[in-house]
Amino acid sequence: MTGRERALTYLREVVLSDPAREGTFVNEQQLAEDVGLSRTPVREALLILASEGLLKMLPQRGVYISPLSAREIRELMELRGVIERYAVTVPGLDAEATGTAMLGVLEEQAAMAGDASRRDARAFIELDRRFHQLMVDAAGSSLLSRTYAGLRERQVRVGIAALRAGDGRWQDVCLEHRAIAEAVRAGAVADAHAAIDAHLGKTSQALLAL
Structure with missing residues (x-):
């Protein structure tokens, strides 16, 4: 499993599936530390999830887990x-x-x-x-x-x-x-x-x- 795949699995199964994370920001560096990876594969995973509409990457603010409307x-x-x-x-x-x-x-x-x-x-x-x-x-x-x-x-x-x-x-x-x-x-x-x-x-x- 590549670093990007590991990051995707963690984000899908731990972060995005948690209703308590809705409407909150998560730090990219903290995510990398949580998964035990560098920021590059984590960012790649985040970009994939952002393209699927599961989160938003906001400049100067971080990664926002959008609540479902x-x-x-x-x-x-x-x-x-x-x-x-x-x-x-x-x-x-x-x-x-x-x-x-x-x-x-x-x-x-x-x-x-x-x-x-x-x-x-x-x-x-x-x-x-x-x-x-x-x-x-x-x-x-x-x-x-x-x-x-x-x-x-x-x-x-x-x-x-x-x-x-x-x-x-x-x-x-x-x-x-x-x-x-x-x-x-x-x-x-x-x-x-x-x-x-x-x-x-x-x-x-x-x-x-x-």
Whole structure:
């Protein structure tokens, strides 16, 4: 792994996925020290992320982690909905295997949600991301999978933030996921679409209410 790749991984998985970093500045030199690299690969990584609209590099001020606006949240959920609804309609989808795999991830989420001492928001949302990515990957389109995976930083950030809506959100996510997974496993496309829309809609409501 090159220095730039190491810096990108750190920025994506640690910095950009943390809702607490929204609306704050981070120092380029400090980032380099945190990753154990020189500033050059860190700057290269920052330029890539800035081109993706995930942060802003402001002269004389530093690196600014832009908060997601209400419009960006709505657009993210709409795009996820389009991709996920399409994924479950693809001919040849192995509905039973896909739904069963999704339920396996859900069991891990449910165990965490049901035990307050084990709750870890980042780990919970990583499971959430795996749950949805399984559904998209089952469509068998590498382009679709890469496009969806490219939403990762935004998904993790908003997912963690949505859990702040209250303790009940942890359990609600599991219930919503179960409805999606069971509909997928049964090959009930209309029910899967309705469950996907309900889940994304409730997540949006939780975020916009914060």
